[in-house]
Amino acid sequence: MAEITYLEAIRQGLFEEMARDDNVFCMGQDIGAFGGAFKVTEGLMARFGEQRVIDSPISEIALVGAAAGAAHMGLRPVVEMQFIDFIANAYDMLTNYVATARYRASLPCPMVVRGPSGGYVRGGPFHSQNPEAGFLHTPGLKIVYPATASDAKGLLKSAIRDEDCVLFFEHKYLYRRVKDVMPAGDHTVPLGLARVAREGSDISIVTYASTVWKALEAAEQMQTEDGISVEVIDLRSLAPMDEAAIYRTVKKTNRLLVVHEDTRTGGIAGEITARVSETCFEWLDAPVLRVTAADIPLPYAPALEDYVLPQTTDIVRALRRLAAY
């Protein structure tokens, strides 16, 4: 079996789930005949028709609200945000309506909101964001953010089958840069389970999405240049979060670096650091460190974007500080 890209893996996941379950349908802007801004939904309308691949007005509130209504009635909508930055327009609908529906009213919301996320693509302030932390703060939502093509497909399929709303972040830098051979058969990856991306014994990195790859580069460099063995944990799911996997690696290496592409203050790295501090304090040989984006709207010019976003060299520098502590 040939390798396919992260993007193609998502497309394959959509095809398979729509073929498997008539209740699954897609809504979004330009996703039908045009196939979507990144072509994730290319061919979907030709295969499944306009009733199940719906081109919508530019209305993120209506997309999320209508998905919730359809989900209440037993359908399984998959909504595309053309860029995940625009999910902010639907923040009320997701946090006030969807996230609370089961709890306040026993209303099921089995739906997926997915879209291209993240930077390193010279997209400027509104085509590069990573808004996952804002939603991690809201009980009632699930969040996944895969780093590999295989996980992208497997997690999407699980997200579509989940009984609650899953926000599915796709990294657009990875869309056509990473590839995998898909496992045979009905390939699903359970939500809430982290992956050991690289085994190591001296320092742990906990990360997700694009920075998994930068962490792996840094780990390789540390092994070659410093003889330091770095373990890399790819969270894959942010809600529910695999705390056990985090604590396991901390107790193994006693040194933790948390890395993410999103901004620093109020970010997910802070949450992970707090949990490790509460639970693994006695196991730490060094303070938990964070490598994240600077607290700055993401700028367009390469020199500026590269400065703001975490780079492999930043991770290496942080790892050396932890090793020397």
Added chain:
Amino acid sequence: MASGTSIRAGRPSDHLSRERKLELYYWMRLTRQLEERLVNLYRQTKVVGGLFRSLGQEADAVGSCFALEQRDVMSPLIRNLGAMLVKGATPVEVLKQYMAKADSPTRGRELNIHFGDIGAPGVTRGFIGQISPLGDMVPVMTGVTMSFKMRGEDRVGLVYVGDGATSTGAFHEGINFAAVQRCPLVVVVENNGYAYSTPTHKQTAARHFVDKAIGYGVQGLQADGNDVLAVYDVTKQAVDYARAGHGVTLVELITYRRKGHAEHDNQSYVPAGEIERWAAENDPLDRYLGVMRRDLLATAEEIAAIDARVLREIDEATDIADASGTPQALDALSGVYADPPRERPLWFRAEATDDSYGTERPDGWGTFAADGGAR
């Protein structure tokens, strides 16, 4: 502008039996009486939170929902208690909600009439609980009715918004998406003059809310919201239009909010005499009682019997609700997700039995050994 009062070929309400027409009075009386009971309970502090009245608006809630079938789905707003009762919500449920009982429809999670019951047609009563951000239920009902269309089901949706909610983005996006998709949806705009303290002329520069229908390319109908038969007529027309596959109708019902936004609101912003004038000249129950006596030849005994039935039902419901227990604190942790079904208890609460925040220490850690003795 189309108008509900301009229907020439007979009014839909002409086809309602005398019995059904008397039922309209029962629902309006039940709504008003139940709210009055809630006022008493509120003053006894048995209503835990705020109390929202629909005094003077009973006709628009009851008459509009009366046009729906059991299989149809409706989403009410805060002043649509009458619509919910018509759709099958019971006084016991409403009282338990307000009193935050453990066996209330939302098990104490949501307040007042924020509850619903949806599912398979014929099995459930078909209404969806609202949330407080206004206008949000329009896109949700767009999705509900989209599911009817996709599955070829003969079902219609109806969503209520107030004059204030028409200013929200959710209202605009929802009705526009439903219009484009030709969803079988009726959007009822209840124009009761005020959104909290804000009068309609500060809400919109449009002369009539129904004029907004033109911009969305949908049918627009308007009626006197205090004339229950006119409300039924115009809504039935919109429901039939949706059921026939023609799509969305925006219905404006003109009424008046005689109480404040909630029970605590003293309505200091209302011009003197305005409330009294509406109460004296345009009360929906008084108006319909006139119709009943004149056109239905309803006797004083018949009317008294309905009033007595309403009171008896509310008394019984109050006893049942009052006897219900309050929720167990730890029940707060269940039902956020299907999986996991329950969240972890707070470890710093006395009730916690969870020990996930362990004190496990590696050997040789720290100044003192785990037993407190010096190393």
